[in-house]
Amino acid sequence: MSLVSMTAVSSFEAVGSILVVAFMIGPPITAYLLTDKLKVMIGLSIVLGAVASMIGFSFLQDSLIFQSAGSIAVMQSGNLSFSNT
Numbered sequence: 275m276s277l278v279s280m281t282a283v284s285s286f287e288a289v290g291s292i293l294v295v296a297f298m299i300g301p302p303i304t305a306y307l308l309t310d311k312l313k314v315m316i317g318l319s320i321v322l323g324a325v326a327s328m329i330g331f332s333f334l335q336d337s338l339i340f341q342s343a344g345s346i347a348v349m350q351s352g353n354l355s356f357s358n359t
Contacts, residue, residue, distance in 0.1 A: 292343045297323055300350030307357045326350045 285294045301319035309315050330346035 290343055292347050296343075296347040296350045297327075300326070300347075300354060304350075304353045304357045307354075322353050323350075326353055 282294060282298070301323040302315070304322050305315040305318040308318060326349035327346050330349035331342050
């Protein structure tokens with residue numbers, strides 16, 4: 275837990291609160307909705323976070339002229355809403 279708290283504190287200063295909350299909540303919740311096995315859930319949350327960050331940073335930032343933190347958070351919520359159906 276101490277490593278998680280140190281990472282959270284340093285991340286808030288480095289990238290901002292939107293990205294920290296989006297990456298700490300979004301991928302694990304989405305993976306939890308898709309599977310029940312812990313090993314698969316961890317791998318899936320890593321993949322979902324990486325995909326959302328790549329798409330949010332490149333596609334949404336270039337085409338819709340958003341900030342990268344906001345577009346990555348939108349992609350995280352998009353993953354969550356598509357997996358919830």
